[in-house]
Amino acid sequence: MDFSTFLIQLLNALQYGLLLFLVASGLTLVFGIMGIINLAHGSFYMMGAYMAFSLTSLTGNLLIAVVLGVALSALIGFLLEWGLFSRLYKRDHLDQVLLTYGLILMFEETRSLIVGDDVHGVPIPELLSASIQLSETLSYPVYRLFMSAVCIALAIGMYWLIRRTRLGMMIRAGSSNREMVQALGINIDLIYRLVFALGVTLAAFAGMLAAPVSSVYPGMGNQVLIICFVVVVIGGVGSVWGALVAALLIGLADTFGKVIIPDYAGLTVYILMAAVLLWRPEGIFRRI
Amino acid sequence: MPAAVKKRRNALLLILFVLALFPLFGSAYYNELLAKIMIMAIFAMSLDLLVGFTGLVSFGHAAFFGVAAYAVVLVSPKYDPGNLLVVLPAAIFSAAAVAFVVGLFVLRTKGIYFIMVTLAFAQMIYFVFHDSPLGGGSDGVFLNVKPELRIGETLLLDLGSPSQFYYLVLLFLVVAYVFLRVLLRSPLGHALAGIKSNEHRMLSLGFPVFLYKLAGFVAAGGLAGLAGFLSACQFGFVTPEILSWHQSGNVLLMVILGGMGTLNGAAIGAFAFVVLQEVFSSVTKHWQFLMGGMIVLVVMLLPGGLSSLPRRLRGLLIGGGTHG
Numbered sequence: 001m002d003f004s005t006f007l008i009q010l011l012n013a014l015q016y017g018l019l020l021f022l023v024a025s026g027l028t029l030v031f032g033i034m035g036i037i038n039l040a041h042g043s044f045y046m047m048g049a050y051m052a053f054s055l056t057s058l059t060g061n062l063l064i065a066v067v068l069g070v071a072l073s074a075l076i077g078f079l080l081e082w083g084l085f086s087r088l089y090k091r092d093h094l095d096q097v098l099l100t101y102g103l104i105l106m107f108e109e110t111r112s113l114i115v116g117d118d119v120h121g122v123p124i125p126e127l128l129s130a131s132i133q134l135s136e137t138l139s140y141p142v143y144r145l146f147m148s149a150v151c152i153a154l155a156i157g158m159y160w161l162i163r164r165t166r167l168g169m170m171i172r173a174g175s176s177n178r179e180m181v182q183a184l185g186i187n188i189d190l191i192y193r194l195v196f197a198l199g200v201t202l203a204a205f206a207g208m209l210a211a212p213v214s215s216v217y218p219g220m221g222n223q224v225l226i227i228c229f230v231v232v233v234i235g236g237v238g239s240v241w242g243a244l245v246a247a248l249l250i251g252l253a254d255t256f257g258k259v260i261i262p263d264y265a266g267l268t269v270y271i272l273m274a275a276v277l278l279w280r281p282e283g284i285f286r287r288i
Numbered sequence: 289m290p291a292a293v294k295k296r297r298n299a300l301l302l303i304l305f306v307l308a309l310f311p312l313f314g315s316a317y318y319n320e321l322l323a324k325i326m327i328m329a330i331f332a333m334s335l336d337l338l339v340g341f342t343g344l345v346s347f348g349h350a351a352f353f354g355v356a357a358y359a360v361v362l363v364s365p366k367y368d369p370g371n372l373l374v375v376l377p378a379a380i381f382s383a384a385a386v387a388f389v390v391g392l393f394v395l396r397t398k399g400i401y402f403i404m405v406t407l408a409f410a411q412m413i414y415f416v417f418h419d420s421p422l423g424g425g426s427d428g429v430f431l432n433v434k435p436e437l438r439i440g441e442t443l444l445l446d447l448g449s450p451s452q453f454y455y456l457v458l459l460f461l462v463v464a465y466v467f468l469r470v471l472l473r474s475p476l477g478h479a480l481a482g483i484k485s486n487e488h489r490m491l492s493l494g495f496p497v498f499l500y501k502l503a504g505f506v507a508a509g510g511l512a513g514l515a516g517f518l519s520a521c522q523f524g525f526v527t528p529e530i531l532s533w534h535q536s537g538n539v540l541l542m543v544i545l546g547g548m549g550t551l552n553g554a555a556i557g558a559f560a561f562v563v564l565q566e567v568f569s570s571v572t573k574h575w576q577f578l579m580g581g582m583i584v585l586v587v588m589l590l591p592g593g594l595s596s597l598p599r600r601l602r603g604l605l606i607g608g609g610t611h612g
Contacts (some may be wrong), residue, residue: 037400087588092344093400095587098544101537102583109577116301226411226533229404266415273408274393281396 004135009255015144017251018151020205023224024231024243025158032238033175033195036085037093039100042225043107044200046287048073048207049216052113053120063127070201077200102156108218117218122211147209154202155244160241171195175238214252230269234276237284245284300552304462311454319450320522323457325562327518329553332542332554334511337468339369339540340549341477342504343484344395347403348410348513351390354531356513357520358417361429372445374510379517380510386413387509388608391502410536418528428527431520447521457518464511470549471507480504541583547596 029040046237048069055065084103124143131139162168174181174188182188207220214220231250235242250269257268276284307326311319331353336550338344358381363378364370390413394405417423433452437445447453471477479500482490491497520526529535538561546557564582568575 037403071606084584084588091591093403094339094544095591097345097347099401099543099584099587101541102580105576105580106584107580109574109580113574113577155579198443222533226408230408233397233401233404233408264419266419267412270408270412270415273405277396279404282401 001030004138007134008138008140009259011144011148013251013255014248015148015151015251016255017248018148018155019206019210020224020227020231020250021114021244021247022151022154022209023203024228024235024239024247025155026202026236027241028232028238028243029202030196031232032240034085034089034192036088036196037096038085038199039097039225040103040107041100041203042221042223042226043104044073044077044203044221045207045210045224046221047107047110048077048204049211049214049220050115050207051204052208052211053122053216054115056122062122062212065069065158066205068135069208070205073204074197074201076204078193078198080200081107081196085196086189086192104222107221115172119215119217121215127284138234141213143212147213150209154205157241167191167194179272222285227269230273231275232283234283239283239285242283244284296552304458307458307461308455311451317361317452320540321562321566323450323454323522324519325559326457326461327515327522328539328542328558328562329555330461330518331512331515331539332558333338333464333551334508334515334547336543336551337480337504337511337555338472338552339543339557340554341472341484342480342501344501344505345403345540346394346406346508347533347540348390348394348406348408349508349539350514350531350533350535351385351410351413352387352509353535353539354417354526354528355382355386355413356516357526357530358423358429359383359513360435360517360520361431361493361526362422364433364435367432369433369448370445372435372437372447375435376514376517379520380513383513383516384506384510387512388502391505391509395498395501395505407533407536410524410531410533414528414531414533416484417531423528427529428525428529430525432524434521453522453597457522460514460518464514465551465555467511472551476500476503481602545586552575 017151023041023045030038030041032038032069051069051072051245052065053063053272055068056062059065059068080103084099089100124141128143128146130142132142133139159166162171170186170188170191172179174186174191178188227250231243231246234249235244235246249272253268253272254265258265261268307322310322314322331349335346335349338346338349355431357380359382360370360375363375390406390409394402394409397405420425423429434446434448436443436447445456446453447456472481477607479490479495482495483497516530519530540560542557543554544557545560546555547553564579565575568578571578590600
């Protein structure tokens with residue numbers, strides 16, 4: 001592997017890891033703060049990608065599609081929390097697993113009913129469709145760099161929201177003692193609803209962002225979901241910082257796994273997980 | 289013997305009687321469907337040992353089912369019938385061995401981690417069969433000739449014959465049920481129940497909790513392997529789909545649908561699930577939507593599963609409190 005190939009792979013690993021982080025952070029946030037395990041999280045990623053596809057073909061502009069899609073997915077998250085999830089906080093994890101499993105089936109079939117089962121592509125916006133020449137034969141697409149930049153910006157934004165704002169303070173307080181926060185006159189139900197909607201929107205946005213490079217296909221959500229579980233297991237449930245480190249580790253393992261042992265590339269991520277489990281069964285970072 | 293136990297035993301004997309006589313009256317289609325239900329019942333009961341009796345919510349149980357099914361094909365000769373006495377133990381042993389190795393990792397975790405880690409390991413095993421030439425890729429592998437039991441020159445049992453296969457499945461259903469009942473009454477079963485209700489106390493009492501859980505996990509994996517063996521023999525081909533996470537979700541659904549921690553409930557859940565699947569898929573090609581909708585409704589409106597339905601109805605009729 002010469003240097004420019006290595007650089008390209010490194011950038012790919014970074015981009016994949018950051019994208020994973022975007023999806024997994026919503027999962028770990030919803031679990032860490034509300035104690036809900038959400039198997040349908042991957043479906044939101046899938047929804048986002050399909051929204052990018054359908055809304056782009058409707059409006060003819062990816063940017064408008066993304067704005068509409070973000071609003072739509074926030075609304076979906078808000079309604080789901082209000083109608084279903086808010087009734088499950090006191091229930092066993094088993095019920096949450098079951099409910100969200102049922103939701104996955106419904107979302108997948110709804111997708112099949114509305115858009116069909118074909119594989120679709122979403123064009124890269126013209127502004128970002130250029131490539132940067134690295135050597136005489138190798139180049140790197142600008143869009144992928146753009147993806148990484150957006151993910152980093154969102155990660156910083158999330159850090160700022162949770163650590164530096166009044167809302168973030170309420171969110172953190174709500175995760176450690178819901179009743180006490182409520183007794184202080186804060187509308188904790190609304191805060192939970194917002195956090196859940198944020199989680200859904202993050203996943204959907206990641207799907208929209210990924211749509212131009214990964215194409216849009218049935219089952220894409222489930223694949224991401226399981227990798228996100230691995231991210232959360234490695235990083236520690238509820239830890240956003242852990243999710244970032246774990247997602248980057250997985251990005252590296254997966255990308256370089258594909259280069260070094262292409263036949264068993266699907267396994268490298270899980271081997272990484274097994275190693276972390278032996279070393280630290282509760283993940284690298286334990287809490288928020 | 290207490291009246292309730294006697295009543296339950298009589299009900300079970302009645303069901304056994306019906307199952308034994310069914311092929312005399314049912315058509316080939318229903319015989320096959322019933323055999324499938326019984327296989328799924330074994331599978332669901334094996335998971336109930338973990339979920340219902342030990343408190344371990346495994347979302348990767350299909351892995352052991354699938355490993356055993358692949359083992360059936362890989363151990364059988366290509367153009368000759370395999371020997372039942374070789375194929376069956378090989379299938380169960382490989383499932384139990386995989387459960388042992390996976391158990392060493394996953395049992396280090398608890399609660400929500402356990403759910404996610406079992407799912408991830410099952411997916412890893414899925415990729416092993418999906419990616420390697422061993423598993424024939426996404427097309428799967430075919431079992432050209434079904435195994436048989438032969439002693440000397442006499443053919444005792446041919447799994448290719450639907451009626452012989454049906455009775456073999458019924459026999460194994462009974463064996464699995466009795467095995468689990470005996471296991472649950474043994475010191476191991478009591479220890480597992482103790483772990484479910486208070487793991488810390490069991491630890492401080494000096495029980496080797498990890499070993500007990502591992503034993504339970506291996507036993508459940510081996511039984512799932514039995515179901516996987518039967519499934520491979522019934523359909524004659526094995527694809528990676530049977531160890532996909534949908535399969536794990538479905539079997540978990542059966543256990544919860546029927547009511548966990550009762551064994552009988554898991555079997556009822558398997559029955560309800562397969563029948564619902566048949567009914568829904570005869571209505572529409574988008575049957576998964578109906579299945580998903582039903583799951584959501586059951587969770588929201590009927591915590592405790594279908595087996596809590598009689599109690600709830602009774603509560604409604606008498607007017608007592610039904611929630612809980």
